[in-house]
Amino acid sequence: DAKTTQPTSMDCAEGRAANLPCNHSTISGNEYVYWYRQIHSQGPQYIIHGLKNNETNEMASLIITEDRKSSTLILPHATLRDTAVYYCIVRGGLLDTGTASKLTFGTGTRLQVTL
């Protein structure tokens, strides 16, 4: 799976949009971009994923550049509860054996939402 690069940390004021960037310049055509977050001492939580089109759900929006070499996760109105480590992961689809491919976590971005 392709590697990703994220800033180590970011700050965001509560109520503002948090824009978290991710570079994945070696992504291949069948690989998806996934975003997860991990609040302290909990298991990671799925946020959103996409292949090439922009995606939006109740939690966030995912903007993927046309060349797919980078993406941005947008939390439209950050709250204190959004303080967490955010992981951008590139993952392929099912393996030829039909089994699920694994997720490889990088170091992520530590987002601190402040008052």
Add this chain to the structure above:
Amino acid sequence: GAVVSQHPSRVICKSGTSVKIECRSLDFQATTMFWYRQFPKQSLMLMATSNEGSKATYEQGVEKDKFLINHASLTLSTLTVTSAHPEDSSFYICSAEGTAGGGYTFGSGTRLTVV
């Protein structure tokens, strides 16, 4: 949505004893489950991939005789840390493929402390 239940959430054991961690998919069948370990202030490291009815696949550097994985049914996978030592103290997390479009669902994690 898909839920993965992981127990216990915390366990303290004496050095030399064994500890079993359970991971159950509550509302879906998980052919494949993944086991991760996370040390303080570090990212999640994949330990092994557990496939129902077959032997687990371990990542390089993970001792298969020390970390026993059993995936006997489509809803239950267990990780047993055998002859635990203080250096095995860590946060252990399982995950499984959830319903379509939801990516992987993670358990809430198990904080193991070996004294």
